[in-house]
Amino acid sequence: MTKSTTPPPTLQQKYSGVPERLASIAQEAKDRLYSNKTAPESVPRQRELPRLPPNITREAFNGAISVLRQKLGSGNVVLNDKPLVDGWYIEHPNTHDAFHVVDQEELVCSAIVYPGSTTEVQSVVKWANKYSIPVYPISMGRNVGYGGSAPRVPGSVVIDLGRRMNKILKIDAENASCVVEPGVSYFALYEEIQRRKLPLWIDTPDLGGGSVLGNAIDRGVGYTPMGDHFANHCGMEIVLPNGGLLRTGMGALPGKDGTDNPTWQSFQPAYGPYSDGIFSQSNFGIVCQMGFWLMPETGHQSYMVTFPNEEDFPSIVEIIRPLAQKRILGNIPQLRHVVQELNVTGLPKSHWYSGSGPIPREVVRRHASKMDCGNCSWVFYGTQYGDDASIKTQMNIIKDSFSKIEGSKFFLPSDLPSEHYIHSRALVCSGVPVLRELDWLNWKPNAAHLFFSPITPTRAEDAKIVHEINVRLHQKYAFDLFPTLCVAGREMHYIANIIYDRSSDDEKKRAAGLMRELIAASAKEGYGEYRTHVLFADQVAGTYNWNNSALMRFNETIKDALDPNGILAPGRNGIWPKKYRGKGWEITGTEVGNAIGGGSITPKSKL
Known part of the structure; x- marks a missing residue:
């Protein structure tokens, strides 16, 4: 024991x-x-x-x-x-x-x-x-x-910022909004709303321990209808790189007698250019307060649909798109490969497979056939919202649509045992932060992970290209492929979770090589990451190079204007101030792999 x-x-x-x-x-x-x-x-x-x-x-x-x-x-x-x-x-x-x-x-x-x-x-x-x-x-x-x-x-x-700036500054029940400092986690915000017995939901990512503010600034996602966290923020207080102070949106207009503007968490822009976006995924300022819209509580019903064949993938995507565009799908659902049904049990890979290299598909299929999901290839997790009648109507349309794929099966949480992953998804999709997603870290000893997170249109031909790149390169670098697609009406976040043993230089080098080649191969086909690891930021930023890298030149212009001394998070998301730029700090090739095992990514040249 x-x-x-x-x-x-x-x-x-x-x-x-x-x-x-x-x-x-x-x-x-x-x-x-x-x-x-x-x-x-x-x-x-x-x-x-x-x-x-x-x-x-x-x-x-x-x-x-x-x-x-x-x-x-x-x-x-x-x-x-x-x-x-x-x-x-x-x-x-x-x-x-x-x-x-x-x-x-x-x-x-x-x-x-x-x-x-x-x-x-x-x-x-x-x-x-x-x-x-x-x-x-x-x-x-x-x-x-x-x-x-x-x-x-x-x-x-x-x-x-989190240790001493962790206050929930305001919860406005009538406006269904809140204002938080950086150290407020999804756990903390949820518990406070429950303590006050307010009929409001938060939107949480898979794990609830992260910063509400920090996740939104990095454009993270959740799974209720308000799953786009940055899109549902409203108002920021920002310290600029020179130490100056800025409030965006309606916060720029003082309230009566020195109070906060009463519309600050009601209307996102203000008058003039909408500046909030430049403070997401950037190094242009430090966000110290941020407002968010909350969701009024409502009825909900989670469900799971399984699909038997690998080849069903394009058909699933084509069925999802019109359902999402017509807003029949209630939330930001997930489409996962069945290997993750093994992964989220928390049992190590060695429990399922004793061989070396990626777990073979036939082994996954054999184990899945003994589990509640059955012998399948893809698993879809969704949730519908509203009153009983509207949910029933939505569910009938969804069942009918997915039934067009031969062999698909439909499950409600009540159909599955209490330890099944669907119950965790049902909580997350009703705004309850949990810890279940930690379990997949037990796949390997000393497990760590990288996310490869490109965006594709919600269209079979595009999703298939990115998926096949992942299949080919994960096999080449000998990593198990854990794909999760977070699906909206026009785009999908294709998130591949690369799990490696952080005590192994060999696994680290292969993980770095896999990331580097995934980024390059996807960009060659026109697909880019929406978010990436700090070590791969320069490479990803470099793929957004239309018109002689006009976007980066624009970002650098803002950076140099706001931060002439280059002190605030140089290099974050590939944005380097003039002080560092072109002096060997950028990582665009094999530098990460070369630094593993005693090397360094720090340039020898002086600033």
């Missing part, structure tokens, strides 16, 4: 913890994950401590840190000179990427600063300008699969 690990923190103990209702589930998930762990908790660090920012002497750094401690208090400025511990989802690091692709010590910060207010964030940014030290803001650092807390420029000072 696996020895129990230390209990994960609860929300009552820590802003980043889990609700009491999930404490035992979190404990079980942590125990399972650690039972599959073979790597040590930490290894001795080999490089200078702490890692210095580029072109900053230790004397200058120590002096600057001393000044910052005087401004914020010594306890709110912490040097990154301790052992690096990867932890896990609920107890993750803010010093480096827990799912490190290059060596653990490569993408590390020099220090972490914990501001407690927007005013203190302004103070940190002004300090960074004065001492020419790059800063890297995070909300909660749970952007796992995309780089976590790792700064793109090693030695940057991480601004951890």
Whole structure:
């Protein structure tokens, strides 16, 4: 029997913890994950401590840190000179990427600063300008699969906004909206709405521990009708790279007697250009407050449809499109390959298959035939909303449409046992944040993962091209393919989850090679990622090169105007300030693979 690990923190103990209702589930998930762990908790660090920012002497750094401690208090400025511990989802690091692709010590910060207010964030940014030290803001650092807390420029000072800026500033029940700081998780917002007994839903991603604000800024998605998180934000308070303060939308108009504008969370634009978009997936400012629309609670019904053949994939997509465009499909549904039915049980790959290389299709089929999903190839998870009559009408249309695929089967949650994954999907699709998605990390020892996340039209011919690229390249690099398609009426997020053992240099190099080739092969066919890992940002940004890279030149113009000293998150999402640009910092080829096993991605040239 696996020895129990230390209990994960609860929300009552820590802003980043889990609700009491999930404490035992979190404990079980942590125990399972650690039972599959073979790597040590930490290894001795080999490089200078702490890692210095580029072109900053230790004397200058120590002096600057001393000044910052005087401004914020010594306890709110912490040097990154301790052992690096990867932890896990609920107890993750803010010093480096827990799912490190290059060596653990490569993408590390020099220090972490914990501001407690927007005013203190302004103070940190002004300090960074004065001492020419790059800063890297995070909300909660749970952007796992995309780089976590790792700064793109090693030695940057991480601004951890979550620890002391974690207040729900407002919930307006009549307006169905809220305002939150960066450290408010989906767990925290949900629990507060329940505590107040308000008839409102939140929209949550698969895991509920991430920052509501941070996920929206990175254009993450959920699964209710309000699943596009950035599209459902309303109003931001932003610290600019020079330390100035901006409110977007109606917040730019002062309210009566110095109060917030009463329309700030009601209307997204204001007068003049709509500026909010430039602060998503950028390094143009630090968002310290953000408003969101909430969903009035409603009736709902989740369901699952299975399809027998691999070759059914194009037909499924063609059926989904008109249902989504006509808004018959109630939410942002998921289409998954059946191998994920094995994966989300939390059992390791070795339970299903003892061979080397990707798990063979016939092995997946054999195991699936003994499970509740049956011998199938694709699984569709959807949810309908409204009153009983409207849900019944919608479900009849959906059943009739999918029945055109021979051998398809329809299931309700009541048809399946309580441990089946459908019950987790039903919770997520009704705005209840959960932890079930952690279980697929048990697939490999010391598991980490990368997301490859291109966008395709909701059209069979396009989806098939991207899917076949994934099939071919996952086979080439010997990784299991776990595709999830989040489907809308006109586009689909094709998300492939690349699971690797972070203690294995070989698996890391193959994962990096797979990512690099997936990006290039998809872009060659005209398909680009909507979001990517920090190490692949330059390559992905470089694929958006229409008209001699007009988009990047536009982004660089904004960056240089707002951040002339280049201190705010240089390199984030491929946007480099003039200070760094063209001096060897961009990663566009084999640099990531070459850095694994003792190399470095940091250029030798001076800034």
